[in-house]
Amino acid sequence: MLIERADVIVTSPGRNFVTLKITTDDGVVGYGDGTLNGRELAVASYLTDHVVPLLVGRDAHAIEDTWQYLYRGAYWRRGPVTMAAIAAVDTALWDIKAKVAGLPLYQLLGGASRERCLVYGHASGKDIPELFDSVRAHLEEGFRAIRIQTGVPGLDSVYGVASSAAASIGDDTRYDYEPARRSALPAEESWDTRAYLRHVPSVFEAVRGEFGEDVALLHDAHHRLTPIQAAKLGKSLEPYDLFWLEDVTPAENQEALRWVRHHTTTPLAIGEVFNSVWDYQHLIREQLIDYVRSPITHAGGISSVRRIMDYAAMYQVKSGMHGPTDVSPIGLAAAVHLGMALHNFGIQEYMVHSERTREVFGPTHEFAGGGLRPSEEPGLGIHFDEALAAEHPYERAYLPVNRLQDGTVHDW
Incomplete structure (x- = not known):
């Protein structure tokens, strides 16, 4: 053939x-x-x-x-x-x-290792009350693991926070966070690390106080911290029993993770910007991380990510594949099929694509009981509508640029 x-x-x-x-x-x-x-x-x-x-x-x-x-x-x-x-x-x-x-593809990858793949959703809010509304909505939808992101006092825009109160799960106004904005030049955001480090522990204290100990909570620092700042954050969040703390510091500096690991027992997830097993070589072998974040879409496909996870399994490191809505339903379907088969599957990021996106791609995986399961039809279970896709032409979009309050370009 x-x-x-x-x-x-x-x-x-x-x-x-x-x-x-x-x-x-x-x-x-x-x-x-x-x-x-x-x-x-x-x-x-x-x-x-x-x-x-x-x-x-x-x-x-x-x-x-x-x-x-x-x-x-x-x-x-x-x-x-x-x-x-x-x-x-x-x-x-x-x-x-x-x-x-x-x-179905997962059968060719070794068959099912579980009933469905545990996923986490994204709850966010510009303040605590709005965040609580988002968490409640996710719990009502059936999520059992939720990423917590919130606005920081004094900052106008913060990564991972929906742009309006209406942006929540439900209908087509659901939270389909798109940081890449349609503009001639990238938007510029400002950042204050000290304000962030003061604020985040109080957020998790409030969330645990409101929703209890059963829900799994996650948080993304989005590469914005130095190693000592990352260590401080991980230690300050230990009382709130996070499922993981993600991208605490730019992952290219792999020595930094040794410093962070030395100072906190909060589990660490790294690697959504990594794209090969070589990027993880030291992090996995020295057990400096707990979860691998690379998505199938950015890391060479199913064959490549399977190799990464086989290596990770030797060191009890699990998968936690990147899965926001800038990975298409095809990439998400591939992740769910691989996740069904992997013995060392951990969790799958899951942001619900917009209705228009779902109409174009026709995904057939099912969300229930806090997890995703692929359909039993042959292949990935995608029904791509080329005619409908042609009605939505490309629009130039840029991810934001981040600056410290003195104007220095910072990690976004």
Whole structure:
């Protein structure tokens, strides 16, 4: 079974997505997600101009060989653009293989290791009362694990906080947080680390006091802290029993995690900006983290993330794959299928895509009992509507730039 054609589709049903459609010579179609928020066209070009010409005529079943051909053959390895493009190809080929086999994809990855994949949702608010409303809404929806983000007194805009009180789960006004804004230049936000470090412990004290000990709570520092600041935050949050503290410091400085680990027992999740097993080599081997955050979409596909997680399993490190709405429903479906099969699955991030996005991609996975389960139909369980996708053309969008209050560019 040979690859007859490959098409790159860029669509923006509320936000931008890059989709690769691979068609075989006997008409089987597979889909892969190559979305890279704020740099979508770089991946689209990489696929269209450099990868698609290499795919036509290749054996669609030779997934591992194709992965190695694209990774090693280019000479220039790793990086988010390259690995997102390879991920799109890899995921689409797994989708094809499962459809030919007549099985849901997780069955080809070893079968189910659990009934469903535990997920966490995003609760946020500009202040404590608004945050409480968001937490209650998530609990009513059935979430058992919730990420907590809130505004910081004195700061106008803070990462992870919905832009309005109406942005909550429910109908199409639900919280579909899109930090990449449609503008000629990136928006600029301001940051005050001391104000943040003073405020966050009081937020978790209030949430635990209101909602008790049973709900699993998570928090994302979004790379904004130095190692000593990260250690201080982790220690100050220990009384509130977090499921994890995410991206406490820029992860490229892997020595920093040794310092943080030494000072706090709060579990650490790292890696949504990592895109290969090499990025995790020291962090996993030295057990400096507890959860791997790389999504299938940005880390080379199902084949690549499976290798990362097999390595992580040797050190009791679990998965916690990045899964906001800038990973398309294709990428989310792939994560859920892999999560069903992984023995060392931990949790899956889950932000509900907008109604328009769901209409374009037609996902069939099911949320119930605090978790996601893929459908039993062959492949990924995606029904992509190309005609509808064409009605939503690409719109240039940039992620914000963050500055300290003195004007210094800071991590966003």
